[in-house]
Each structure stands twice: as structure tokens, then as C-alpha cells.
Amino acid sequence: MTDYGHDLLFGAFITPVAQPAMQPVEHAIAAEEAGLDLVSFQDHPYQATYHDTWTLLSYIASRTERIRLSGNVLNLPLRDPAVLARSLATLDNLSGGRIELGIGAGGFWDAIAGMGGRRLSAGQSVEALEEAIELIRTVWGTQSRNSAGFAGNYYRVDGVRRGPAPAHDIGIWIGSYGPRMLRLTGRHGDGWLPSLPYLKGGPSDLTEMNRYIDDGARKAGREPSDIRRMLNIGGQIASNSGGFLNGPPEQWIDDLAGLNRDYGISGFILMADDPGLIELYAGEIAPAVRERVAAERGVSSP
Amino acid sequence: MITTTSIAPDRASVRASQADDLGYDLALLQHDSVHADSADIWTLGSWIAGQTDQLQLAVTVADIPRRLPSVLARSVISLDLLSGGRMNLILGENNLSVDAVGSVIEIVRGMMDLSERKALSTGGYFPLRGVKRGPIPAHDVPIWINGAGPEILQLAGQKADSWLAPYQNMRLEDLRIANQFIDQAATDAGRDPREIRRSIVVSGMISDASDTFLQGTTRQWVDDLLPFVLQGGVGTVLLDTSDVDTIDAFAREVVPALQEAIERERPVDSSATRIRRADVRAKRYAGIEYDAVPASLRDSATEPGDVTYPAVRSTYIRAGSPGIVLQARTTAEVVDALAFARRHPDLPLSVRSAGHGISGRSTNQGGIVIDLSQMNEIQVIDEASRVVRLGPGARWMDVAAALQPYGWGLSSGDYGGVGVGGLATAGGIGWLSRKHGLTIDHLKAVDMVLADGSTVRASAEENQDLFWAVRGAGANFGIVVSFEFEAYEVGNIGFGQFVIDAGDTAGFLEKWGATIEASPRDLTSFLIMGPPRRNQPMAAQVLTVVASDDPDTIVDRLQPVANVGPLYNQQVMIMPYAALMANTQGSYHDPGGEPAARSGLIEYITPEFARAAEHLIKSGTVYFFQIRSVGGAVSDVPPDATAYANRSANFSVTAFGPDPERVNQAWDELAVHFNGLYLSFETDQRPERLEDAFPGETLHRLQELKAKWDPENVFRDNFNLTPNVTSG
Numbered sequence A: 001m002t003d004y005g006h007d008l009l010f011g012a013f014i015t016p017v018a019q020p021a022m023q024p025v026e027h028a029i030a031a032e033e034a035g036l037d038l039v040s041f042q043d044h045p046y047q048a049t050y051h052d053t054w055t056l057l058s059y060i061a062s063r064t065e066r067i068r069l070s071g072n073v074l075n076l077p078l079r080d081p082a083v084l085a086r087s088l089a090t091l092d093n094l095s096g097g098r099i100e101l102g103i104g105a106g107g108f109w110d111a112i113a114g115m116g117g118r119r120l121s122a123g124q125s126v127e128a129l130e131e132a133i134e135l136i137r138t139v140w141g142t143q144s145r146n147s148a149g150f151a152g153n154y155y156r157v158d159g160v161r162r163g164p165a166p167a168h169d170i171g172i173w174i175g176s177y178g179p180r181m182l183r184l185t186g187r188h189g190d191g192w193l194p195s196l197p198y199l200k201g202g203p204s205d206l207t208e209m210n211r212y213i214d215d216g217a218r219k220a221g222r223e224p225s226d227i228r229r230m231l232n233i234g235g236q237i238a239s240n241s242g243g244f245l246n247g248p249p250e251q252w253i254d255d256l257a258g259l260n261r262d263y264g265i266s267g268f269i270l271m272a273d274d275p276g277l278i279e280l281y282a283g284e285i286a287p288a289v290r291e292r293v294a295a296e297r298g299v300s301s302p
Numbered sequence B: 001m002i003t004t005t006s007i008a009p010d011r012a013s014v015r016a017s018q019a020d021d022l023g024y025d026l027a028l029l030q031h032d033s034v035h036a037d038s039a040d041i042w043t044l045g046s047w048i049a050g051q052t053d054q055l056q057l058a059v060t061v062a063d064i065p066r067r068l069p070s071v072l073a074r075s076v077i078s079l080d081l082l083s084g085g086r087m088n089l090i091l092g093e094n095n096l097s098v099d100a101v102g103s104v105i106e107i108v109r110g111m112m113d114l115s116e117r118k119a120l121s122t123g124g125y126f127p128l129r130g131v132k133r134g135p136i137p138a139h140d141v142p143i144w145i146n147g148a149g150p151e152i153l154q155l156a157g158q159k160a161d162s163w164l165a166p167y168q169n170m171r172l173e174d175l176r177i178a179n180q181f182i183d184q185a186a187t188d189a190g191r192d193p194r195e196i197r198r199s200i201v202v203s204g205m206i207s208d209a210s211d212t213f214l215q216g217t218t219r220q221w222v223d224d225l226l227p228f229v230l231q232g233g234v235g236t237v238l239l240d241t242s243d244v245d246t247i248d249a250f251a252r253e254v255v256p257a258l259q260e261a262i263e264r265e266r267p268v269d270s271s272a273t274r275i276r277r278a279d280v281r282a283k284r285y286a287g288i289e290y291d292a293v294p295a296s297l298r299d300s301a302t303e304p305g306d307v308t309y310p311a312v313r314s315t316y317i318r319a320g321s322p323g324i325v326l327q328a329r330t331t332a333e334v335v336d337a338l339a340f341a342r343r344h345p346d347l348p349l350s351v352r353s354a355g356h357g358i359s360g361r362s363t364n365q366g367g368i369v370i371d372l373s374q375m376n377e378i379q380v381i382d383e384a385s386r387v388v389r390l391g392p393g394a395r396w397m398d399v400a401a402a403l404q405p406y407g408w409g410l411s412s413g414d415y416g417g418v419g420v421g422g423l424a425t426a427g428g429i430g431w432l433s434r435k436h437g438l439t440i441d442h443l444k445a446v447d448m449v450l451a452d453g454s455t456v457r458a459s460a461e462e463n464q465d466l467f468w469a470v471r472g473a474g475a476n477f478g479i480v481v482s483f484e485f486e487a488y489e490v491g492n493i494g495f496g497q498f499v500i501d502a503g504d505t506a507g508f509l510e511k512w513g514a515t516i517e518a519s520p521r522d523l524t525s526f527l528i529m530g531p532p533r534r535n536q537p538m539a540a541q542v543l544t545v546v547a548s549d550d551p552d553t554i555v556d557r558l559q560p561v562a563n564v565g566p567l568y569n570q571q572v573m574i575m576p577y578a579a580l581m582a583n584t585q586g587s588y589h590d591p592g593g594e595p596a597a598r599s600g601l602i603e604y605i606t607p608e609f610a611r612a613a614e615h616l617i618k619s620g621t622v623y624f625f626q627i628r629s630v631g632g633a634v635s636d637v638p639p640d641a642t643a644y645a646n647r648s649a650n651f652s653v654t655a656f657g658p659d660p661e662r663v664n665q666a667w668d669e670l671a672v673h674f675n676g677l678y679l680s681f682e683t684d685q686r687p688e689r690l691e692d693a694f695p696g697e698t699l700h701r702l703q704e705l706k707a708k709w710d711p712e713n714v715f716r717d718n719f720n721l722t723p724n725v726t727s728g
């Protein structure tokens, strides 16, 4: 039993296809209308059939009213942290505090280098992310007071222009898998955002990964519950059960409530480009999971 | 024409919306270097795109190289797509050398250039290696250059689409000097100086008191600005002020007065003409009078050098390279486009609605395409009689979705991306054929543009002969700009998908045919087979619609179909008809070559035909073999009632193969079994096919009507009837 006690969050992970150009916009609007809490988009700028994720996110923020938005996750090696910080703050202000920062250290280094980005080793990319987070928080003015400049090994800004300050405390959600990244998530993150399809051993991998995060948090003097655990999930609605998240809605409800109970997952982000499925997820599955988790928490917490 | 520099982003957004409402053409977004708390301008621009409808956006990007040029290029394309082609990019020297700005332009243009299949690699300031190009933007995003030094002016002359004066209220003398630099550089680079639009920023106050430059009445503003336009070559005037009254008065009074003054002084308004860049013009085809494109179509026309050309050159099954694609949005524009096409009688002319033509060659090599995809209205005219008006460019999935809320439908075909224009002028063999007949059987009237540019209406009351011809051979007679249909009630349907063993292919086909014939009319079934695959049993995919939402009826109807052979897989769903049709997203077409398709209509799946079909399928000559049920209501209509006359058939047979010669040879062997063909699934152009499509008297009558309505054979891209071959 692991539960970090966060309220539950249900979101969608929508493919940012550029053809037809408005498809991701329409899906995001459908997700808002269906009642989801969050829409999120992967970010692979070398992928020529996708929209630019940040542009898309900004446009969708403008076309929606309530739903929160995030990269899932933004590609740090191709996005300068100072520009990112200002962009996030700008959009957070315009949207009334609906923006979160999902970010990752990057992969696909050949493609990144082809685009003119800097090629880093896995280890360096973790260090760069750590620096970037510090720089971003500096620009937001939420950390150190005087910030005449930022001189890191990876990022260097002379006379950081502070602000604008975001409209709300933007969560930094980190897409991480390896021990170093997970400990970093524990030290600095507000949230953790891995994808279930990447977990070789399935959900049970989460136990050990959680431990690295908890460990990183404690060593930095934080509480493990400071880090919200989220998960990108994919699945199929079917009349008969055919495995994890593959079956009737009742099974989904069991499986998702189980992810909360067993691994402390409190954010469930559905990877789907099917408005019908999004509607079912938001309208039937999410409320039932909320109810179930509330009931279980009521029973189990003394 | 406002700059939103020193105001907060939320106010900038409000101001942009106001400008949009006031009819301003463009808003310029630019960093305020003084303000410490400065917002990210790209984010603001993307937000504003979502708040506005018409307003063009010119976004100044000043944070290169922090913002990588490659990522910027993708962002530019995205924002152009999301805003529906309203994006402009402004670059300047902000901590970049002039050469570096040149490199950024190269990257942005290179990323948009999908006519080049090779990945993008660049040297110079921002080396890229093997970057995939794309996506295709909504339009050729104009790149502006902002700056005053001789080098930047030279770059503007060489590469830019627009030049932006670097400071407010530039004096006319200074503007002329800048222009000289730009013009010289343009000419040296082989460009027409008019390719580069000149933009100035002005500031002032509109008031009654009239004294200094741009401080005064509307009159004075016009007097002050007019020389900039007439002598300074200015095409864009940007107003920079936070005075709300001035913003308002400028749009309402100064702009119209200025425009009027310009027209008075310069009767032919050449500034309105967009002059394509020299590198775009260089790709023009000989023999097309590009400069004679009617004004109404000039902005939306696509030429081989345009960035959007790769998105419109080809159709679903056919790669093409037309010399120009004219995008008509109204009947008047169709008339204009046709007049332009008729100036080029020797070039191929294609009429395109949604580009899914198989027989219809809605693209060509070197010719003209009239594209109707924007004429895609779907409108209920009369709810009581269920009359709906459809534009030719509407896709059938959108039609189904629009009719669903009324509980109505129209059987079309099996694919949602197919257009109204091509299908509703030919036949329409769809999911509800046996119950409701062909699509054309519910057509009540059409409005058409004829070869001579006149517009006529054809229906049971008016121009009956034309109305008869349009229903089956419409492509030969003109361009239908509007269709009126009487829809019928269609609710949820039952949809069965079976994969059935077809090892004994002939036996299976025969049994399936007999089963369908014995079924009530509310059942329509399509079967698909491919060539044998190694280590896999022969199987057929059988897709069957039952026009009922009653589970018992559906099971009742589907059971015999499921019994045709051992089932490998089965799925039965009850769904809205519109959901069945929503089977494609739709994006641009990029086919490799051009397959051969053949069609045959047949009354019964006889043992002889079944054996011949088995032979064909197993030969590997065709990769796709399909039989659809027709008959039922299709056969209720007398053969002479429409130009689609092959009414007795119970089945429509189709095959696709890569090699026309082999496909034709194989198909000719099957021919003895057929009784005509459905032209929409036929690519063979041998003259005998005309007789197959239009049996006996039908062909004679069509040829006579062709001589009457299109004597010069303007419309010839789809089963061409030659008007001179009149019957004796």
C-alpha cells in the first residue's frame, strides 16, 4: 500500500498531428467538454508530421477555458530553459493559471543534434535538467532573490530577466525512468510523469521507481508526498477482459483504483485520440475511480 | 496594424481582438526591450491566433539562437496551420549578424519546402543535418526583415517578402533611400522589386486640431500618408498607439479615405496584386498565362513553386503535377476559373471536388485543376421535406455527420473521404444501396456552370435532359456547384464484420452471392479479398450493414452471412450511420504512382464467374478484389430514367492492380460474365468502356446531349463522351 494522498487528476495525452491541422485542437476541446482535468502533448520537434508542441499548447489554451495543459513531456535539449520559463509564465498568465511544466531530459540524440541541438550523454542530460529547473525557477522569481545572472555548466544567462511571474505555482513534472532521473525527480519535482508502455515489467516496476523518488526527496529534506505520481496509460475498452486496462469499464475502474492503492498513482493520463473513448473515460470511468479511491482511503486511513 | 509592445499580454490580446473586429488586416507583435517583465512574444502570438478570426499576425522573433531556428521553423508552420494561414514572421538583426538572419530564412523556407524530398541539411550559422521537412503550412508564410543598415536592406532585397521600417514615422526621404538599396539588391538577385512589400510604422493622434505630422484630422492623416504610398511604395501601414480613439478612427475613417485617395491617384491598384517571389515564378510551366489568373482567384491559386503545391498536386490514387490549381469558393469564382481554363484549350483540364476520383482524372500533368474543395456547404433547406443542399466539395463523412442530428442520412459509398461532386455525378454505390438505391436516385436538382460560363439549374422540371445526363455522366456536362437531395430517415444501423474462410474461393463467392440475393433489402454486403499470402489461409473480409437498430433483426439478417463459411473473426456493432462513415481523418494525398482499377456489373455470382474470379484472385495480378451488393432499390429505377442505366445488376465487382496491362488482360477474360460497368471504379480508357458504362441507347442519347451542352468538349477528364461521334 502506497498512497501519497493527492486528489485524483484525469487527463488525456493527445497526439499533436499537424494533418488535419485542427484535430488535436478538437480533441482537446472534446476533453474539456467531457470534463477531464488536463490535456497534454508529447514534444518531438524533429518529428515533421507533428505540430510544434508549445505553439499548439498556447493556441489550445486560448481556445479552452477550464482545462489544464502540459507538455508530456517537453524536450529540454531543443528548448532553451530561459525561453521556456518566460513562455510558461506568459501562458500561465494569459490562461488564468492553467499551465504545468512537464519536462524531460531528452533522448534521440541523433535527431536532436540534426536539429542543431546539443548532443549530451545520458549523465550530462540529467545534470542539464537539474540546472534548467533551477534556472526556470529563478526566472519565475520563485527561488533566489537576486539573480544578476545564471552561470551553470550547461546554461548561462547574463543578467537573467526576471519574470513575468506565473499566475500560479506552476508544477514541474518530470518524465523519468532511470535511478538518477528518479532521484532528481525526488529532489526537485512537483510531479512524476512516466508512461506505462515504457515500463518493461508493467505496473509492478512502479514500486522500485517510487523508492528512488522517495529516497531523492528525503535526502533533499522533502516529503515523498511532495511529488505527485502520475502515469500515462493506454488501453482498450472491450466486452471481455484481455489484460490490464483491456476490458469493460468496470475493469478499468478496478485497475486504476489499484494503481492508486498499490503504487500511489494519482494522475491518470489516457493516451487516446478517440473522442468517444475520452468521453467514456471522463464521464464514466473517472468519477467511479474517484469514488472508489475515496471509499478506500476512508477505510484505510486511521 | 497595431504593435503591442509595451502593454501587458492580456491587454495586448484584447487589443488584437478589437483590431480584428475593427477590420484591421494585421497585428504586429514585438518585444519591448525596455520592459523587464517581458512576455514571450511567440506564446502571445499563438494565444492571439486563438482569439482572432481574420487578423493576420506578424510576430517578431528576437531570441535566436536561444530559440533554435529549426524549432522556430516548425513553430512558424504550426501557427500558420492553426491560424488558417494568418502567420507572418519578422526577423531582424537583434544580436544576430545579417548572414545569420539569412541562414534563419533559409531554414524556415527549407522546412516548408516539401517539393524537395531530400531531408534538410544546412551549413553556415545554424548547421542542420538530415532534418525531415514539414509540415506543409497553410500558406507561404511571408518573411519580413526589419532593419535599416545597408546590409540588412540588401538581405531584404535578396530574400524577404516584406521589409519593415525600423522606427516610427520614418521620413519619406529616408524611406526612399532604403527603397533604393532594397530595389537594387532585388534587381541584382534577379527579383522584381515589387516582390518586397514595404511596411512602415506610424504614430500620432487623430483629433480636430491640425498641426504637425499625423497630429490632426482624417484629412490631414490622408494627406500625410498618401505620399508614402504613392512615392514611397508603402503597402503596409502599421499604427502604433495606445490611444483607443485613434485606433478606432484610423480603421473607420483614415483607412477608407486613404484607400479612396490611392484609387483616385492610381486607378489600377497594383499594390493589391501579390507578386510571387522570383524563385517561385521560376517553377512556372510554359503555356500557362499565370499573369492572367482572374483577380478573384489570384490569392488562392497554387502554382508549382508554391509551398502548398505538394498538398494539392495529387489525388487519392494518382500522383499529378498540374501547372496551376485554382481554388474556387463561389459559383462566380468557378465561372472565372473556367474562363481562365478556356484560354488554354490545349491543356488538360481537371475538375476536382474531394480528389477521390478513380475514373475521374482530377489531377493532371501540366494542366489546370479547378478545385471545389472549399465549396463544402451542407445546409438543410426544408426540414419538412428533408431537402438538403450540398456543395460539391463536401465529403460524405461530413454529410453523414451533419444529417445525423435530424435522424436522416443519404447512402453514398463506403469511404468518408469521398466527395459529393465526383460521386453524385456518377452513381453512388453505398452501405444502404439495396434499401435506398443509388445516391443519384435521391438527387432533386443541381446548379451547374456550363462550358460557356453560363449557370443553369437542372431538375425534373427544368432542363430535364441535362438532369438525366448529370445522374451518371455529370462530369461530361459541366461543373455542378450545388446539389439538392431529399434525404431519408436513417438511424442507428447494424454493422457486421466477418472474416470468413475462403479456401474454396469459388464456392465461397457463389454461396455469399446467393445468400445476399436471398436477403431482405435492408441488408447490403461488401466483400474484400486479396491475393493468397504465404502460410495464411485464404479468407475474405465481409462487411455487412443492416439498416435497422433492432438487435434481433440484425442478428436475423447477419446469421446467414455468418454461415457462408467458417468464421475466423467476427464483430457486430450497432452504431450511428455517421459513425460508420467517419472512417478517415483526411489529409493531403501523396500516392506513389497510379494503380489500374477495373469494374464490372453482374447479375448473379454464377459458378463460372466464381471460378474465373478465383483464378484472378489467386493469380496475384490484383491486390484488391471487391464485390458489393447492389440490386434491390437500385433495380427499381427504370434503366432509361438516368444516365446510370445498368440497373439490373445485383453485384458490382472491382479489382485494383499495379500493372495496367496485366490487369486489363486478366479482366478482359472475365468480361464475358459482365453486364456493363460502374464508371467510378474504372480506369481503363479504351473506347469500348463507354459502351459498358452507358449501354445502347444511353450512349447515343448522351452523345447528342454532349453536342448540345458541351460542343467543344471542355469537360473531358472522366469517361469522356466525344460530341462529334453522334449516332446515325
Ligand SMILES: Cc1cc2nc3c(=O)[nH]c(=O)nc-3n(C[C@H](O)[C@H](O)[C@H](O)COP(=O)(O)OP(=O)(O)OC[C@H]3O[C@@H](n4cnc5c(N)ncnc54)[C@H](O)[C@@H]3O)c2cc1C
Pocket (backbone or CB within 6 Å): B315, B316, B317, B350, B351, B352, B353, B354, B355, B356, B357, B358, B359, B360, B361, B362, B372, B392, B412, B413, B414, B415, B417, B418, B419, B420, B421, B422, B423, B425, B426, B427, B428, B429, B430, B474, B475, B476, B478, B479, B480, B481, B680, B681, B717, B718
Ligand atoms: C477510397 C475510395 C472509396 C470509394 N468508395 C466508393 C463507394 O463506396 N461507392 C461509390 O459509388 N464510389 C466510391 N468511390 C469512387 C468515387 O465515388 C469516385 O471516385 C468519385 O468520383 C470521387 O468523388 P470526389 O469528389 O472525391 O472525386 P474528384 O477526384 O474530386 O472528382 C472525380 C471526378 O468527378 C468529376 N467531378 C468532380 N466534381 C465535379 C463536379 N462538381 N461537377 C461535375 N463533375 C465533377 C470530375 O470529372 C472529376 O475528375 C471510391 C473512391 C475511392 C478513392
